[in-house]
Amino acid sequence: xPAVVIVGAQWGDEGKGKATDLLxxxxxxxxxxxxxxxxGHTVVIEGRDGTREKYALHLLPSGILSPNVVPVxxxxxxxxxxxxxxxxxxxxxxxxxxxxxxxSASAHIIPSYNRTLDKVTERFLGKRKIxxxxxxxxxxxxxxxxxxxxxxxxxxDEKILYQxxxxxxxxxxxxxxxxxxxxxxxxxxxxxxxxxYADRLxxxxxxxxLELERALDEDKVVLLEAGQATLLDVDHGxxxxxxxxxxxxxxxxxGSGIPPTRISRVIGILKAYTTRVxxxxxxxxxxxxxGETLRKVGGEYGTTTGRPRRCGWLDTVVGRYATRINGVxxxxxxxxxxxxxxxxxxVCVAYDVEGVRHDEMPVNQSDFHHAKxxxxxxxxxxxxxxxxRTFEDLPENAQRYILRVxxxxxxxxxxxxxxxxxxxxxxxxxxVD
Ligand code: GDP
Ligand code: IMO
Ligand code: MG
Numbered sequence: 001x002p003a004v005v006i007v008g009a010q011w012g013d014e015g016k017g018k019a020t021d022l023l024x025x026x027x028x029x030x031x032x033x034x035x036x037x038x039x040g041h042t043v044v045i046e047g048r049d050g051t052r053e054k055y056a057l058h059l060l061p062s063g064i065l066s067p068n069v070v071p072v073x074x075x076x077x078x079x080x081x082x083x084x085x086x087x088x089x090x091x092x093x094x095x096x097x098x099x100x101x102x103x104s105a106s107a108h109i110i111p112s113y114n115r116t117l118d119k120v121t122e123r124f125l126g127k128r129k130i131x132x133x134x135x136x137x138x139x140x141x142x143x144x145x146x147x148x149x150x151x152x153x154x155x156x157d158e159k160i161l162y163q164x165x166x167x168x169x170x171x172x173x174x175x176x177x178x179x180x181x182x183x184x185x186x187x188x189x190x191x192x193x194x195x196x197y198a199d200r201l202x203x204x205x206x207x208x209x210l211e212l213e214r215a216l217d218e219d220k221v222v223l224l225e226a227g228q229a230t231l232l233d234v235d236h237g238x239x240x241x242x243x244x245x246x247x248x249x250x251x252x253x254x255g256s257g258i259p260p261t262r263i264s265r266v267i268g269i270l271k272a273y274t275t276r277v278x279x280x281x282x283x284x285x286x287x288x289x290x291g292e293t294l295r296k297v298g299g300e301y302g303t304t305t306g307r308p309r310r311c312g313w314l315d316t317v318v319g320r321y322a323t324r325i326n327g328v329x330x331x332x333x334x335x336x337x338x339x340x341x342x343x344x345x346x347v348c349v350a351y352d353v354e355g356v357r358h359d360e361m362p363v364n365q366s367d368f369h370h371a372k373x374x375x376x377x378x379x380x381x382x383x384x385x386x387x388x389r390t391f392e393d394l395p396e397n398a399q400r401y402i403l404r405v406x407x408x409x410x411x412x413x414x415x416x417x418x419x420x421x422x423x424x425x426x427x428x429x430x431x432v433d
Contacts, residue, residue: 249327317360
């Protein structure tokens with residue numbers, strides 16, 4: 001049985017968590033393959049009595065909320081151990097069974113000195129800052145590439161752990177003290193802190209790549225869930241205003257150890273409008289009342305840092321780019337309900353860069369910074385759509401919006417979100433078969 005990938009098609013917060021949760025009953029494994037606790041996924045589950053339970057997940061795969069799923073933290077993830085156990089404890093207190101969680105022995109650990117470095121680097125950059133989440137993500141991936149990272153497997157051998165932390169700090173303390181004028185990290189303190197998690201972590205640690213290979217051989221369905229999104233990908237995003245991991249479909253292979261030949265579907269999650277947190281270019285960004293309306297009605301405040309998200313109209317040049325880079329086979333368009341009430345819905349179809357029309361993402365980053373959206377204006381609708389469960393239930397103009405977007409982004413829209421709840425979704429085509 002094949003593996004299925006879920007990726008964000010814009011700048012994050014498209015509703016990947018909800019989409020993963022939605023597929024929970026149809027899959028046996030959910031793998032987080034990139035990023036760390038910079039992600040924030042809100043999943044809303046309706047009880048039988050109509051009550052709504054809200055879960056905010058950062059480090060754990062969203063599949064952890066589905067009773068029959070094995071959640072996996074893959075080798076491509078960076079783990080803050082304090083956050084991992086706080087999140088597990090929080091879920092256990094709410095009655096969620098977290099005992100099936102598996103963690104790759106090759107995933108990297110975020111040591112406390114990298115959280116410090118993330119924050120002081122941003123301060124140092126001043127107005128050139130990236131607007132990171134301050135969770136130590138960038139410095140930890142940098143250590144991985146520099147070959148001075150600390151991996152999960154290192155925790156279980158005190159001597160090795162000591163040597164690795166010592167080697168990393170020999171270099172990093174110079175930076176902390178001499179460049180940033182902050183306190184040096186102490187090798188013993190770091191080792192003691194990391195070792196304090198080892199016993200609790202040990203039973204979860206395994207060769208997750210091998211486990212997933214065997215699961216696929218047994219016809220199980222494996223869902224690979226991206227954190228962040230296409231335009232935040234370190235290679236394909238709006239560099240340098242990106243995260244430090246591979247958030248696109250290619251990253252699903254390197255970050256999990258599943259080969260490309262096993263992947264049969266790539267599901268792109270596309271919000272019906274656009275949001276972005278942190279710095280960086282955003283051609284369709286709104287600074288007027290419409291932007292404020294999208295932020296308020298859409299509840300666009302970060303799950304991780306609480307920052308207000310920048311809001312704008314849908315950009316189908318970005319959508320088309322996401323289709324190409326990820327090989328998207330199916331889209332889930334989320335938050336269509338938030339567009340209810342606008343008379344006209346501008347959809348960006350191309351850019352004007354100093355008088356030249358660009359139908360595709362400009363290859364040059366400076367051109368993207370200067371891109372002015374060229375809009376097509378679609379008619380809006382006024383009816384509440386949150387109760388719609390089939391495509392035909394939607395008002396005609398909402399149907400037209402989806403059909404036009406489908407045409408512009410170049411892949412079919414297989415599901416449409418009309419509310420935050422698990423059941424507030426319109427299914428057009430099956431996502432796993
Ligand atoms: P993720 O990071 O991609 O998992 O997305 P986030 O959880 O950060 O942000 C998406 C937000 O939109 C969450 O609060 C979801 O509960 C909510 N959401 C997801 N799909 C829909 C939808 O179709 N309609 C509405 N109104 N909210 C949605
Ligand atoms: P989910 O998975 C939105 C952004 C940060 C910043 C940049 C780099 O919820 O979609 P980092 O801390 O990763 O080094 O910050 O990336 N960013 C996100 N924006 N959603 C996310 O995750 C994000 N994860 C990182 O705001 O601009
Ligand atoms: Mg999010």
